Amino acid sequence: MCGICGLMMDDVELRHSPVGSILQDMMESQQIRAQDGAGIAIFNKSNAGDSFKIKNFRKEEMSDYAIDEVKSSSENVSENLQKISQDPECHFFSFENEMTIFKETGLAKDLDKKFGIRKMNGSHGIGHLRIATSSRVTPYNTHPFSTTILPDIAIVHNGEITNYNMLRDSLELEGFTFHTDSDSEVIAVFLASRILKHGDIERAHREFVTKADGPFTYIAATPDSIAIVRDKFGTRKGIIGYNPGTNGQPPFWAMATDLSALDVVGATTKIETPHPGKPRIFYRN
């Protein structure tokens, strides 16, 4: 019963569009679905460069946690990632270049109060409302999930990956590291592993759908794409709509669990449902 959403601005000239504000409206409109956690990932190409941010939670501060941010250059980023991965006092949060992730337990409106989501601009983004099912209510089990494998990959997920342990074991055998107990993290790690292997994001999504069991819909974002993917039997819903530039909004594609999220931001033309098992991908112009 989690709620997920995402959007991709339709115009290359509008990369610095009010993605945060639109996402925030979409999340708040779906708040009825879940109240345990909220999070966003927003992509803004003007942040891209040679430096990386590695964010992590300090374990001893978990009751009232703080986010540590390790700024890294291309030269020392691998070393810093390895240090954080091996530090038992750290919980990995995100690996960012042009992407910014904020996530927290509680409601969407509280996330905005704390991090100023509505003021964030960019070209695309994803959001999540969590109701805890398979892991505890903590900031580090909140979505979006990122990876230490590649920067700027984020996923949000509604449902269950029932063969999560098998997929995780297989990826760990390949040498990839996990940082949480959540089944959702396996989507991010799998996609990153396949991008490393063949660099084709559409193929990566198709491969995940083939290998993953259980009822799920996820939205995944990379610097150049956003995709909504439903399990092969369509047992979790997902809908897509387009706002052609009404209500003072620039044109954009939006996707979400609930229709209310499309309705609230005027993305109610070209409504469609992604075909089960077939990734629906939108690329940044």
Added chain:
Amino acid sequence: MYTLDIDEIRALANDVPSTSSGSNEFDLLKKKLDERFQVSIPEGLKNAAIEKFGDVASAPILYENLTNSILRKKIEDGENNIIIKNPRALYRIGVFGFSEPVNLNLTVEGNVGNFFGAFCNFNGTWTVKGHAENGLADKGYCGKFVIDGLATELVGQNNQSTNYSHGVDILVRKGCMERAMAQARGGNLVTFGAGFNSGLYMSDGILMNLGEPGELFGPGMVGGTIYAKQGTTTGKGAVIKKLDENDYEKIKNVLRTFERDLDIVNLDAFSKTNSKLDITNIKHDEIDFREFEKIVADENTVH
């Protein structure tokens, strides 16, 4: 004719100053609602709203409850034509819980959220000039729905037939997502497209898909009938059969309910030997039911 603009309720709630305890906020809102709509909100909603959503005014459960309370009061006062404006895909509109059928034509100008018309029990037509979400008419007893847009999962789920009704009749013009008529025990659904596993565990009723062929229809079905274009595949427990004369009569009876909505020409003459119908849904089309087949429970797997 009564018109309820749900934005008016939202505006009333948003005008009430927010307080950390929520008590004053709730009492003020309660007073305003009583003055404007002569309805009361249950005390229990206060704690639920604050616990789940941080305050009263932003709690969607408040708007669900109020919308249905206001409509229920109007129906009890004898109103039988109601328009709803600005639904904004609010969940559970039209869940009234009347034990006896009420006479009501309801038009919703916009999208409706999950469980629109759940447990419905009415005579008349409920029209949605927009899209509908999961569980449309869930566990419905009687009534007729026309959805101008699409409907997401589980349309007509647990549709009931009883001693006084054959169940709910539903038309979805732009098609349904997965598991339409799941576990239906009666009623009729006419749709222009239906997703995977439609007719799942169906035990009675009719699902008529006039759109493109579907996939994995009827898994675990033990009764009822699915009519769909050739090329549709079945799940375990269901088999495909050719239409017989009796099927044409059943199809005619189901389409009779939506004869005006679909502007069907010459339905009276419809039969196995006169199998084409002019139907105008989003656009005009000639449908030849010789291209259709039926999906029913596999007698070899039904115990």
